[in-house]
Amino acid sequence: MTTPSQVLTLKIDGQDVTGRADETILQVARENGIHIPTLCFLDSLSPLGACRLCLVEIKGSPRLFAACVTYIAEGMEVLTKSDRLNKYRRMIVELLFAERNHICSICVANGHCDLQDLAREMGVTYVDFPYRYPRLGVDASHERFGLDHNRCVLCMRCVRVCGEVEGAHTWDVAGRGIEAHVSADLDFPWGDSDTCTSCGKCVQVCPTGALFKKGVAAAEMVKHRSFLVRLTAMREEAE
Amino acid sequence: MTKLKLATVWLDGCSGCHMSFLDIDERLLELVEKVDIVYSPLVDFKAFPDAVDITLVEGAVSNQDDLEKIKKVRAHTRLLVALGDCAVTANVPSMRNPFGVDQVVKRAYEENVTLQPQLPTQAVPPLLKRVRPVHDIVTVDVHLPGCPPSADAIFAALVALVEGRTPDVAALTRFGA
Amino acid sequence: MTPEELEKIAAKEEQARAHIPHTIDVCLGTTCMALQSDKLKTALEQEATRHPVGSKCQVRGVGCPGLCALGPLVTVKPEGDLYKQVKPEDAHDIVNSLGAEPVARLKCDTEQPFFKRQHKIVLENSGSIDPERLEDYIAAGGYTALLKCVTEMTPAEVIDEVVRSGLRGRGGAGFPAGLKWRTVAKAAGPRKFVVCNGDEGDPGAFMDRSVMESDPHRVLEGMAIAAYAVGASEGYLYVRAEYPLAVKRLKQAINQARAHGLLGANIGGTAFTFRVEVRLGAGAFVCGEETALMASIEGKRGNPRPRPPFPAESGLWQLPTLINNVETYANIPTILRQGADWFAGIGTSKSKGTKVFALTGRVHNTGLIEVPMGITLREIIFDIGGGIPDGRVFKAVQTGGPSGGCIPEEYLDMAVDYESLASVGSIMGSGGMIVIDDTSSMVDVAKYFIEFCKSESCGKCVPCRVGTAQMHTLLELIASGEGTRHDLERLEALCDMVKSTSLCGLGQNAPNPVISTLRYFRDEYESRLAG
Numbered sequence: 001m002t003t004p005s006q007v008l009t010l011k012i013d014g015q016d017v018t019g020r021a022d023e024t025i026l027q028v029a030r031e032n033g034i035h036i037p038t039l040c041f042l043d044s045l046s047p048l049g050a051c052r053l054c055l056v057e058i059k060g061s062p063r064l065f066a067a068c069v070t071y072i073a074e075g076m077e078v079l080t081k082s083d084r085l086n087k088y089r090r091m092i093v094e095l096l097f098a099e100r101n102h103i104c105s106i107c108v109a110n111g112h113c114d115l116q117d118l119a120r121e122m123g124v125t126y127v128d129f130p131y132r133y134p135r136l137g138v139d140a141s142h143e144r145f146g147l148d149h150n151r152c153v154l155c156m157r158c159v160r161v162c163g164e165v166e167g168a169h170t171w172d173v174a175g176r177g178i179e180a181h182v183s184a185d186l187d188f189p190w191g192d193s194d195t196c197t198s199c200g201k202c203v204q205v206c207p208t209g210a211l212f213k214k215g216v217a218a219a220e221m222v223k224h225r226s227f228l229v230r231l232t233a234m235r236e237e238a239e
Numbered sequence: 240m241t242k243l244k245l246a247t248v249w250l251d252g253c254s255g256c257h258m259s260f261l262d263i264d265e266r267l268l269e270l271v272e273k274v275d276i277v278y279s280p281l282v283d284f285k286a287f288p289d290a291v292d293i294t295l296v297e298g299a300v301s302n303q304d305d306l307e308k309i310k311k312v313r314a315h316t317r318l319l320v321a322l323g324d325c326a327v328t329a330n331v332p333s334m335r336n337p338f339g340v341d342q343v344v345k346r347a348y349e350e351n352v353t354l355q356p357q358l359p360t361q362a363v364p365p366l367l368k369r370v371r372p373v374h375d376i377v378t379v380d381v382h383l384p385g386c387p388p389s390a391d392a393i394f395a396a397l398v399a400l401v402e403g404r405t406p407d408v409a410a411l412t413r414f415g416a
Numbered sequence: 417m418t419p420e421e422l423e424k425i426a427a428k429e430e431q432a433r434a435h436i437p438h439t440i441d442v443c444l445g446t447t448c449m450a451l452q453s454d455k456l457k458t459a460l461e462q463e464a465t466r467h468p469v470g471s472k473c474q475v476r477g478v479g480c481p482g483l484c485a486l487g488p489l490v491t492v493k494p495e496g497d498l499y500k501q502v503k504p505e506d507a508h509d510i511v512n513s514l515g516a517e518p519v520a521r522l523k524c525d526t527e528q529p530f531f532k533r534q535h536k537i538v539l540e541n542s543g544s545i546d547p548e549r550l551e552d553y554i555a556a557g558g559y560t561a562l563l564k565c566v567t568e569m570t571p572a573e574v575i576d577e578v579v580r581s582g583l584r585g586r587g588g589a590g591f592p593a594g595l596k597w598r599t600v601a602k603a604a605g606p607r608k609f610v611v612c613n614g615d616e617g618d619p620g621a622f623m624d625r626s627v628m629e630s631d632p633h634r635v636l637e638g639m640a641i642a643a644y645a646v647g648a649s650e651g652y653l654y655v656r657a658e659y660p661l662a663v664k665r666l667k668q669a670i671n672q673a674r675a676h677g678l679l680g681a682n683i684g685g686t687a688f689t690f691r692v693e694v695r696l697g698a699g700a701f702v703c704g705e706e707t708a709l710m711a712s713i714e715g716k717r718g719n720p721r722p723r724p725p726f727p728a729e730s731g732l733w734q735l736p737t738l739i740n741n742v743e744t745y746a747n748i749p750t751i752l753r754q755g756a757d758w759f760a761g762i763g764t765s766k767s768k769g770t771k772v773f774a775l776t777g778r779v780h781n782t783g784l785i786e787v788p789m790g791i792t793l794r795e796i797i798f799d800i801g802g803g804i805p806d807g808r809v810f811k812a813v814q815t816g817g818p819s820g821g822c823i824p825e826e827y828l829d830m831a832v833d834y835e836s837l838a839s840v841g842s843i844m845g846s847g848g849m850i851v852i853d854d855t856s857s858m859v860d861v862a863k864y865f866i867e868f869c870k871s872e873s874c875g876k877c878v879p880c881r882v883g884t885a886q887m888h889t890l891l892e893l894i895a896s897g898e899g900t901r902h903d904l905e906r907l908e909a910l911c912d913m914v915k916s917t918s919l920c921g922l923g924q925n926a927p928n929p930v931i932s933t934l935r936y937f938r939d940e941y942e943s944r945l946a947g
Contacts, residue, residue, distance in 0.1 A: 049722040050877045052917045064916055069722045084916075091913045095882040097414075103331060104415025105324055105386030116413055123409040126327050126374055126382040128906065129886050130893075133369070135337035154875065173717065173875065176700065178885040180875030 002074075010076040019072045026054055026067035029080060036080050037089060037121060039096075039114060040155040041068045042205055042225070044232040046164060048156055053089050053118070056080045064088075090122045098129040099178070100136060101150040102208070108221035109209030115153060132178075139184075141191030144214055145203050149181055152210035158182060158202035165231065170196040182210075201228075243292040243401055245270075246278035247322075248312050250305040251332045251370065252298030255387040256323035257281060260295065262390035270394070273401045289315055293400055295322040295393075299329040300371045304364040313377035318400055321373045322393070324386040324414060333370040340366050383408055385416035392416075417677040418685050419563045422554060425676075429555035438473035438514045440464075441491040443543060445480030445629050446622070446661055447783075452504075453488035459504035460490075463511040470511045479630020481543030482534075484783035486524060491543065500524035529799040530781045535762065535788045537770050538746040542630035542784075547665050550672040553633040559678050561752035562637050565644055566684040574645040575601060578748070580756035582768035587613055587704075587741030588819065588845045589921075590767070590834035596738065599728040600646040603736030608648035610639050610690075611732065611739040613709060614655040614662070617701040618817025619868060621848035623772040624742035626784050628655065628662035631746070632669035636692065638745030640679060641752060643690045646738050651692035652713050658699055666694050701818075701872035705920045706739045708874065719876045720920035741846065743772055763789030767833035771844065777814075777851035780805050787832075794828040797851055808853040812936070816845025818865045818872075819925030821932025822858065841932040843925070858937040859944060862930045863891040869926035880923030883914035887930065898946050908934065 002008070004022035011017070012029050019028035024047070029036050039051035049066040056067045059077035067080070079085075096102075096115060104110050118124075136149035156173065159182065163169040170193050174183040184190040203211040204223050212221045249257060257280060263270065277291060278284045294316040300306055313319055324330035335343040344366065349356040373379055383396050383406075392411040399406035433439075442448075442457040457477055464470030481489050486500035490510065499510065499522035509519045536542075545552035553559070565574050579594030600608060612635060616624040628635060639651050655663050670692055673679040681689045695713050697703045703718040710732050712718040731737025747769060751759045760768050767789040773796065776782050780802030787796060793813055797803070804810050812822040821842035823830075830836050834844045852861060870884040890907040893899040911927035911934075918924045934941060 048876075049919060052877055052879055052919065055917055066722055066919075087909075088913050088917050091909065092878050092917070095878055095886060097328075098886065099882045101334070101337065102414075103328075103334060104413075105330055107415065110415040113415075116415060120409050120413045125384055125408045126321065126372070126379070128374070130375075130889050131329065131333065131336070131372075132885065132889070133333065133336035153878075154881070156876075175875070176702075177871055177873035177875045177881055180881065 008072055008074045010072050010074065010078065012078045013080055021071065023072055024068055025056060025065070025070050025072055025076075025078055028072055029067065029078075034080060036067050037118060038068060039118060039153065039207060040157065042157050042161075042228070044165070044228045045157060045160040045205070048160070051092065051153075051155060053092055055085060055088065057082055057085065086122070090124055093118050093122050093124050094127045094129055096153050097124070097127045098131050100132070100134060100152065103150075106218050107151060107209040108212045108216050108218060109151070109223070110219040112219070112222045113209060114207035136181075139190045140214070141189035142196070142198070143191065144198060145190070145200065146212050146214055147182070147190055148210050148212070150210075151208045152182060153208055154180060154182070155207055156182075157205040157207065158211060161201045161205045161228070165228065166197060166199050166201050168195045168197050168199075171202060204228075243274045244277045244288065244290065245274040245397075246276070246287065246291045246294040246312070246316070247281065248278075248287075248294060248296045248298075248308065249280045250296060250298030250309065250326070250373075251301035252323065252325040253331075254280070254297070256295075256297035256325075259387035259390050260322075260393050263394045264390070266394050270397060274397075287312060287315060291316045293318045293320060293397070295320045296326045296373055297322045299325045299332040300367065300373060300376050301332050302364040302366050306367065306376065309373060309376055318380045319373075319377065320381045320383055320396070320400070321379045322383050323388055324384050326373045327382045327384045328414065329370045329372045330386060333372075336369050340368060381406060381408065383412060384414045385412040388412045388416065417559075417563070417683075419560065419567060422559055422563060425551055425554045426557075429551045433555075436472070436474045437494075439493045440473055440475045440510065441478040441493065441544065442475065443480055443487060443489040444477035444547075445484075445626060447480070447484040448487040448489060449661070451488045456488050456490070456502055456504050456507065459507035460510065463507040467511050469514050473511065473514055476546045477548065478545060479542040479547045480626045480784055482539065482784040483524070483530060483781060485781050489524070489543075490522075492518070496526070498524040498526050528802075530783075530785070530802065533791070533795060533800050534786050535770050536786045537750050537759075537762075538627060538634075538743055538772050539630070539784070539786045540750065541634065542626065545631065547630050547632055548668055550633060550669070550676060553631070557753060558633050558749070559637055559673075561749040562640050562644075562678065563684045565641050565752060566686045566688045571601060571645045571647060574641060574752070577752060577756045578645070581751045581759040582756075582763075583744065583747055583751060583759065584767060584834060585740060586743035586747070586771070586846065588816065588843060590844055593740060593744055596728060596740070597642060597645050599726075600648075600736050600738040603729055605736055607650075607735050608646060609732045609735060609737040610643040610646065610648045610651040610692075611710065611713070611727075611737055612639050612651070612653045612745055613704060613706065613739055613741045614653055614659070615697045615704040615709060616659075616742070616846060617656065617699075617704050617872075618819075618846055618848040620774060620776045620850045621817055621846055622774045623784065623847040625659050625662055627742050627746050627772070628659065629665055632662075632665045633673065634746045634749055635666070635742055636669055636673055636679065638748035639692060640683065640690045641748050642738055642740065642745065644688050646736075648738065649689045649691065651690060652732070653692060653694045654697055654703070654709050654713060655694060656697040656699055656703075663694060663696065670694065700874070701868075702874045702920070702922050705922055707920065709739070710737065719874045720922070722919060743847070764831060764833045766835055771832070771847060773847045773849045775801050775849050775851070777849075778804055778808065778853040778855075779851040789833045790831045792829050792831055793823065796832070796849070797828070801851065804851065804853050808855060810851070811854050811856065812852045812858065812861075814842075814850040814852060814861065814929070815848065816843035816928070817848040818868050819843060819921065819928055820845045820848070821928045822852065822861060822936065823932070824936040841928070841935055843928070857895075858933040858940045859891065859895050862933045863888065863895055865929035866891055866926065869922065873922060873926075877917075877919035877923060879914045880918040880920075880926065883910050883918070884923070884926050886910055887914070887927065891930070894941060894944050897944055899944065901945055904941060904945060
């Protein structure tokens with residue numbers, strides 16, 4: 001029987017590594033300087049396993065596993081890079097670009113965007129799927145912040161930080177499938193939300209220019225996320 | 240050694256990519272030792288030549304003229320380079336796509352016009368239903384994103400192509416760069 | 417209630433029936449109800465009061481006898497005559513015929529393969545008992561298995577019996593039921609749940625609906641036995657709200673069973689307690705996926721989550737949870753009553769027992785059938801189903817709903833079980849079986865199913881949310897004749913990617929209809945390509 005604190009040994013990309021039984025493949029990989037691409041994952045938020053970029057191969061299984069939600073096991077052999085994984089990751093990034101209207105050149109987050117960085121990392125220099133061009137709105141009803149649905153990738157970081165860290169649970173997802181979108185309260189304009197504390201955490205954790213501070217121009221929306229790990233650490237200390 | 244033939248084409252874009260191309264500055268001299276610029280909005284040839292080695296295409300495919308032009312260019316080009324975000328992703332010109340042509344044309348020629356608002360019937364080529372990236376119409380050999388791609392990126396990519404290598408585009412530029 | 421009391425109810429019911437020389441059973445399943453069988457029942461009742469012969473007969477509402485294509489269906493007992501397409505105007509003739517010659521114009525041949533080739537376990541009571549009366553179920557042997565389990569068997573013995581029977585999950589994947597039960601039984605913790613997945617959502621599928629409508633107590637008994645075996649005392653029946661009749665009958669059945677001590681505290685006079693509640697699904701297909709279903713029961717948005725942890729270990733409110741499908745539970749009482757060996761003697765080496773299919777599409781006898789595993793597709797479609805109508809030609813049969821695939825003519829003689837269907841690119845699924853003839857284009861069939869998955873995707877993971885939407889776009893392009901070879905290549909790349917990377921079964925199986933039609937009917941795609 002493994003206990004959470006038990007130390008296990010495994011191989012990631014051929015490298016011998018060790019980790020605690022309650023650590024995920026992603027955690028152990030990062031501790032050992034092995035990079036696995038992620039998008040919905042953010043340290044200190046509950047892992048979601050939704051973007052599927054961190055999928056890895058585990059020897060002995062034909063299935064792929066999301067590194068952010070898969071716990072390590074003794075003797076496990078993990079492969080974080082392969083032609084197959086690269087192909088899928090590229091396609092995931094392409095699908096995200098094709099899904100909504102990501103016009104990078106005029107985006108507030110241009111140059112400070114996780115999606116752009118991923119495209120570069122995956123070597124995505126063009127999108128080989130039909131762009132969908134949905135007609136989506138911009139919610140500018142909040143006094144200090146804006147939400148541009150055209151640039152949202154539905155990573156749910158805002159939903160999680162609002163519910164788990166701020167405790168307000170203003171954000172959630174409404175609609176289904178390709179029609180899904182983040183919504184404030186019961187799909188109200190953000191500015192009318194009774195629950196929003198205007199703390200701005202969602203803006204900072206948003207990977208793209210979907211959530212932004214009002215008044216910033218193209219390429220000016222730099223996101224600051226160090227607060228999240230600090231805040232969580234301080235809360236843990238206080239407990 | 241015979242020089243390679245280089246062309247540049249301007250579809251629906253702001254010409255920023257061509258400006259960035261010119262920003263290669265004195266390295267243009269290095270370049271023209273290896274290539275002849277046989278067609279470009281920047282030079283005086285009126286017709287697209289028969290056999291071009293490398294063509295840089297700036298801009299998205301937005302109207303009937305663009306469509307015909309890019310097909311012709313592709314037919315006479317060995318290596319087609321989509322230069323900049325408009326050619327690669329349709330970028331800013333594609334922002335009309337969610338709205339549809341009719342609404343966009345009305346907005347431009349009627350709603351926002353105070354003097355003789357009317358829809359154009361001649362001289363303006365008919366708009367396509369959707370603005371499309373170049374690779375949506377013809378095969379593209381190299382995509383060089385950026386708005387615009389930097390002069391360094393364009394130069395490095397051109398040098399690689401002239402030397403018969405595939406440029407490492409992801410290391411040179413990105414969407415929106 | 418003790419086993420003896422149960423016997424008394426059964427005996428009393430038999431006695432009461434002995435005084436009624438004739439019964440007229442009217443199907444009150446959804447299909448016949450849609451053809452106004454409820455009005456027919458009223459007409460028969462009125463007619464019975466008017467005629468001297470009628471005073472000797474009882475008109476009952478029963479569940480579905482299966483041949484939906486010819487509804488409303490009426491069965492006259494003890495003669496055993498089945499009448500088809502009966503209208504209220506026919507009530508007079510039917511009542512008058514009792515004890516005399518049957519009504520020839522309405523007679524449906526019960527010797528035809530549709531009836532003779534079936535083997536009914538799950539549906540054994542469907543169409544012959546009144547689903548709204550507990551006594552009817554008890555008279556048919558109902559609840560004896562539950563009382564036998566709780567009074568004579570240990571939970572481990574019950575599980576052994578289910579393991580030995582070889583029963584596999586009927587929801588689609590075919591995971592061995594006994595193994596799942598054993599895992600939940602072994603899970604630590606004083607509080608566990610038993611969940612029944614009645615969120616049947618495949619287009620063209622109505623197996624579970626019919627079981628819940630026609631024999632609701634059977635499902636409850638199966639759940640109670642499962643609860644006893646795994647050590648749970650609480651259960652949820654998750655049924656989609658689009659099945660109002662099933663919901664009504666289940667709720668009624670729960671109340672009846674509770675009133676008779678067959679559910680609730682101290683079942684069979686033992687310490688075993690099992691409370692069960694009906695929870696309604698709002699019609700999202702993804703809520704048939706077990707983790708999404710549990711999120712929905714908990715009152716959350718019905719999104720799936722990655723597994724592991726599996727529900728057996730961490731399910732409802734993070735507690736160990738057994739989740740099986742309606743048909744799986746419906747098999748349980750009979751297995752415990754007749755024994756694991758009897759059950760294991762039916763079917764093939766790896767797939768035991770029977771399977772209920774909803775036979776639909778371009779086939780004569782559309783309806784609900786139950787057949788032994790190992791029967792061939794040809795027997796199902798051409799013998800039981802009666803073949804393709806209007807002189808058309810068979811092209812393919814779609815099994816497993818949106819997660820399944822299309823099987824062409826060359827495999828019609830294959831024996832149906834979990835493995836064989838998977839080997840030809842389809843799945844058993846929950847039991848939808850749609851027959852397609854030569855008038856349909858397979859590109860359109862694939863497009864239909866992808867459109868379904870696209871609109872039913874929850875939107876949580878990227879491959880399913882955007883991938884299915886892009887597949888739909890590409891299929892529309894190809895279907896319209898504007899698609900290129902490159903579009904077809906992209907479509908195939910997406911099939912592989914969505915299948916390999918999606919978070920839950922919905923996305924992982926969504927490409928199957930496209931993959932299987934590409935495998936067997938590629939020329940139909942190619943011929944539509946532009947240029």
